[in-house]
Amino acid sequence: MKNNFISERIQNIKPSPTMEVTSKARELKEAGHDIIGLGAGEPDFDTPTHIKEAAIQAIKQGKTKYTAVDGIPELKEAIIDKFARENKLLYNKNEVSVATGGKQVLYNAFQATLNKGDQVIIPAPYWVSYPDMVILAQGTPVFIETKKENNFKMTVDMLKKVINEKTKWIVLNSPSNPTGTCYTKEELTEIGNLLEKYENILILTDDIYEKIIYENFTFSTIAEAVPNLKARTLTVNGVSKAFSMTGWRIGYAGGPESLIKSMAKIQSQSTSNPTSISQYAALKALTSSCSFLEENNSIFLKRRNLILELVNSSKGLASNIPSGAFYIFPSCEGLIGLKTAKGNTINNSSDFSKYLLEEAGVAVVPGLAFGLENFFRISYATSDEILEEAGVRIYNACKQLT
Secondary structure, three states: OOOOOOOHHHHOOOOOHHHHHHHHHHHHHHOOOOOEEOOOOOOOOOOOHHHHHHHHHHHHOOOOOOOOOOOOHHHHHHHHHHHHHHHOOOOOHHHEEEEOOHHHHHHHHHHHHOOOOOEEEEEEOOOOHHHHHHHHOOOEEEEEEOOHHHOOOOOHHHHHHHOOOOEEEEEEEOOOOOOOOOOOHHHHHHHHHHHOOOOOOEEEEEOOOOOOEOOOOOOOOHHHHOHHHHHHEEEEEEOOOOOOOHHHOOEEEEOOHHHHHHHHHHHHOOOOOOOHHHHHHHHHHHHOOOOHHHHHHHHHHHHHHHHHHHHHOOOOOEOOOOOEOOEEOOEOHHHOOOEOOOOOEOOOHHHHHHHHHHHHOEEOEEHHHHOOOOEEEEEOOOOHHHHHHHHHHHHHHHHOOO
16 A cells, blocks of 8 residues: 655655664664674763762652743753853853754754755765755755765865855764764864855754864864854754763754744744753753763773774775764775675675674664765774674674675
8 A cells, every 4th residue: 555645755754774773783683693783873871870860859859840842941051051161152041942852953943944945065974864854844955075085074165166045054063973073173263264254054063972072182163163153053962972861862052042942933833842850960961070071081082992993904994083972984995896705796885784784793884874885884882892892793704705
């Protein structure tokens, strides 16, 4: 039977590839297969105890009712303080939005602003959900294909070539998912100086991995680098990654009041407020010590170096060194055209990812999901022991290709 009741808009949308990989790995594990999943984009650390205790106290105190649609006042104040303290960005409560994860913040923003035919510039590789969110809002994604040789960074010259009268948004993501690439303040200033000339273009900066950075890299966000852009920049963040709160679903943003108000209108007719208990947990996260982050980042750095060494010593693979987040994005171009022991040809990253899953028991995400073929993403948000075993399996699997 045809699904004629499903809208054309939805039929054009793909399920999240990263969630698909994680789900497939879980299914195979449950069926008794020895699978190592390196597809999930979440820390393996537990939520810090003091944050969990704050949530328990919120429950005990009866803070379990509806709240203001886009966040409790106390949490908004904490977000305002965070932006001022860490990013030198000054907002008031009417310029702050709290939603059910950073993903909903982005969704709300596109729904609130895009008209049919509006274009959104997205550097590739990109987080898998950006393009489909744009399409759902009847916008048109426009991709800038970055290069491994330039550490997957969008340049001013690349941007100049695609900006036109239909451009509504430009999306930035630093540290990047899937590459771990980070833009310096100087690089953001260059991009920002160009965007100052285009007064009708909005800037969306996804800073969700802000606190997961390595080797003394100094994080900067574009409205801090070029203050004149603050009035048309949506600075998006959340507690999921740094605070190991992926399942708590709290994201937030600072931006122009008219945009924030429109985003709240979208949210009021969809999910309404984020979970009250999660909001109080996020409040605790943003108003207490983050000393645990130093240890967590030290562990992530060790894991990064471990998996980089194993991958870069493997036949046909080569990865840049990321400065943040918890991913590497190796090229598998050196394996394209080779054959498996069963006689199957590796034609692209999807073939290679399938080969790793079926023959080595390692689940990774093919680069096509992120808009760049012949690469694949590995999440190293797992233990040293698991990473080492996965690295050895990948090494041996590559060695067997001829």
